[in-house]
Amino acid sequence: MNHPVLDTTSQNLWRKIVKEISLRIPKSSFNTWIAPAVGELKEENILVITADSAFSRDWLEGKYKLLFYDVLLGLTGVKFEIEIIYDVQETSYVESNIDKEEALAYMLLASKQVDLSTDQTKELYLTMLSLFQTHTPLEAKLEANKLN
Numbered sequence: 001m002n003h004p005v006l007d008t009t010s011q012n013l014w015r016k017i018v019k020e021i022s023l024r025i026p027k028s029s030f031n032t033w034i035a036p037a038v039g040e041l042k043e044e045n046i047l048v049i050t051a052d053s054a055f056s057r058d059w060l061e062g063k064y065k066l067l068f069y070d071v072l073l074g075l076t077g078v079k080f081e082i083e084i085i086y087d088v089q090e091t092s093y094v095e096s097n098i099d100k101e102e103a104l105a106y107m108l109l110a111s112k113q114v115d116l117s118t119d120q121t122k123e124l125y126l127t128m129l130s131l132f133q134t135h136t137p138l139e140a141k142l143e144a145n146k147l148n
Helices: 010-024 027-034 054-076 088-096 100-113 118-134 137-147
Strands: 038-043 046-051 081-086
Touching: 010 027, 010 038, 010 054, 027 054, 027 100, 046 054, 054 081, 100 118
Parallel strands: 046 081
Antiparallel strands: 038 046
């Protein structure tokens, strides 16, 4: 089947996907998770989405992969495989320069989006504050990697 959307460039298809998703989810979620991502057709029926960090990649994978799949199917009538990755080189600069206030702000935003209670959010916030005092960023990253 020769579908008109498939005849467009990868970039045009990505724009259509992003536009459709922007209509389906809250603006704050869209701006946080979808807008920074970049999508590209790598092979026939494979969409590779590049997130700006490992955390964003995991969030997109867990919360939005099915939405990407549904939007693509709706736009093209074709089932796509979706791969979500992140650019390590881009991430290393951003993550190495994030400060404590920014990290806490992201934590509060994420807590709100996953509907943590106020008490849970406060406990998480206080725990993060204490970890800033007891762990270097490298130690924290190594401990976090053990959880994966």
